[in-house]
Amino acid sequence: MGNFALFLEDKGFIVKGSDSMFYPPISDILESSNIELFREYDEKNLSWDPDLVVVGNVVSRGNVEAEYTLNNRLNFISLPQLIKRYMIEKKDSIVISGTHGKTTTSSMIAKLFHDQNYDPSFIIGGIPNGFSSGFRSGKGKMVVLEGDEYDTAFFDKRSKFLHYFPTHLIINNIEFDHSDIFNSVEDIKRSFKHLVNIVPSNGIIVANGDDKNIVEVVENSHSKVVTFGFGEENHWVIRDLVHSQKHTSFDLYKNGDFKDSILVPFSGEYQVMNFTASYILAYYYGLDRDKTKTSLYSFKNVKRRMEIRGKINGATIIEDFAHHPTAIKSVLKSLRLGYPNKKIFCCFEPRSNTTVKNIFQESITEALSLADSVIIGKLNRADLYKKEDRLDIEKILETLNSEEEKSWHIENVDNIVSKLKLLLDEDYICVVMSNGSFDGLLNKLIDEKG
Template identity: 45%
Template sequence: MNAYPKRIHFIGLCGTAMGSVAVALHQQGWKVTGSDEKPYPPISDFLAKHHIPLSLGYSSENLPKEEALIVVGNAISRGNPELEAVLNRKLLYTSLPELLRTHFLQGRHNIVVAGTHGKTTTSSMIAWIFEVAQKNPSYLIGGIPNNLGQGACFRNPDTSRYVILEGDEYDTAFFDKRSKFLHYLPELTIINNIEFDHADIFSNLEEIKLSFRRLLQLVPSEGMILLNGDDVNCLDIASYASAPLVEVGFSENAGNRILSPWQKEGHCGFTLFGEAFDLPMTGEHNLRNAAMAVAAAHFYGIPLSTIRKALLEFQGVKRRQEIVATINGITIIDDFGHHPTAIRQTLEGLRARYNTARLWALFEPRSNTSRRAVFQKILPEAFAAAEGVIIGAVARAEQLSSSERLNPEQLVLDLTAMGKQAFYEPSTDEIIIRLQSLAQPGDVIVIFSNGSFDGLVKRLQAKAVTTNIPLVVGR
């Protein structure tokens, strides 16, 4: 780190990883600033809590006057006025993954958690297990684990030898189109699953699998690869591994076979390595996430009794099945889900937990994939466990042609044909009005969005305060 001035500025600060690293550097004594558009909780609250100056909007005026390192977020593209000023002034800039690789990760035991789904929860579990085991871990997670209170922590490398990283297959920056996880110098790599996603940068599933094959080729011969033994796409890339590889799953062929799975009263559990584990979460996907975390911790010699204790104490991650309120008998849950598989698994897990409640799913098609028509035919089945569904407006719809764009009206027709109560409401005000006529005590409302959904949770709260409606929520 000594090669850089201890002054740093983040363009696109409110990405979860960017914001988490910014706070970690601030805690190490760096002077940190950043800029972004339309920040939203929890990351905006997290930055404010740690007194990180945030400029709203992008402008050359945001850039530091003194010598500084500029970190360019992967959502920032040419034409951004702040980026253009960086290039014209010939300022020192880098990407977040490259900053991590060069100045944080070399010479350390890096555990990289990859896959289409479950990265944030699995990496959070591993970081917490290592914390409980007193391994003094560093970590970078694309969310805020409730046990840890922040998504990034970079401790002194002399005493913090283990780094747990959420490894994203999305591209690195406008000037580096490789997947982020290819920068992370993995010693142990987990691949939870592989599906098509990120339709804005990948043309098909084979392109995504190519990135994962490249990740496998980076794991050293003394390292380890943990692969989902029940996922056909994971198995398809296994032959590209040069490091030892162990399959984790329910299959009889899995080297680490998950046995005796169960779900009951908000918990799930399983047996692995002859030890019974209990997790205060629901859903088969969380059970699989936990099994991967157990296998990773076991590889590094953490006692099974310590792993079991840590999992039992695991409190989840913000915006992953996060209960934000239970008031007037109505439970409100905030979830980051935006891919059909993630939505389906979350609703199935919640159905097991709230087996007699009516589940209402509110979905904002906001991610670069979910707002496209690529999932038009399979999205209806993702909501099978819900009694009713409300679809919000397609984000940035004007950027896509009608043939490229998800058709929410058709989605509602398909859901209605399945026997669901389904509605398309293009504004949050209309969603609130619809909920007033639908929600009853005992219901569970799940809000799915990888953004703020136009502040829907806070808008619901404000509406309740001003109108005395029975539906009251709050963070």
């Protein structure tokens, strides 16, 4: 929402916006713009009689501004509808979807087109390093969109990505998530099948063929499907993967024949999959292969994705958006490869609508066990759920501390900072994982650094 607000301001619209909370890094960019921000919902925020009210998917009936909009017959629209109207039009819509890796892969592809002077437009749910924001209005014929399976608005329960009418589509992975709107992974697959069904026959679907859910989703596609992964049954196969502290190298084989050697600046199989999907999309779009490889190697990631934020007591502090157990596991594995001689201290905030519940009780425990020490913060909005439905943090700690006490549940952020100051030294890296602000933990850590 924030990045598209910036896009509209750039187009000359007067833009104002409401939310209960604005999080960095987008909040910093919004505050430096001419967009007026309201930090609570109130009818008076709409008293200026806007020509159009854009309703985000976190807003539900009963919200005072939603009720004011309806009662006063103001024109309203969902964000995905607005993106379609003002950004996609007749352009090639390149949509990147999946449970994980959407923001990173979207940022890679935007960089590939930008570096080869295609002048792309894009809307990405993060801030790619190398760009000033997560939006760009270019004059090229393509628009790169991060395609989310979450619902559109209270008046449109379809997945957001169905409004983006992809010309070309990437599907990175499909797992259960968003338990507030999906009942099962079958529900999620149904949305992805709808997405696959609107890709034109002259479009390309780049699909992770190692993911059985994706294989099922694309099996009846009317579009060309190109699969990739480590499995030998894929059209594009990743082989000879070698990790080092500074980069990862691997070879790509197409239909059994060697195609290219790739060098990328990150560790971990999930990142390799993101880079591979980006390379393949660029290949079929006709981008120069050598320039593509150069761009991939110079990719600087996205803010809040394994972003180094500073140091405390000699320990490097890293921020990541991970909140799903698969993403937590992926980040910790990547850090282990990237920092082989360091111990990993993980601070995790259970905040998303899925991780606050016990749906992922065992898998979150398994993921966090990859760290050497863990602090679990306050369970967000715990009062909204019955005790028997909540994530059982004490049970997680019982497993993590089965041999020695190395993990803690600390609700107060100031107390977390004190604990970290006591325990961290140059032998550690510390990763802070949250899809929110973690009550300002990172800023307090950085302040403590001085």
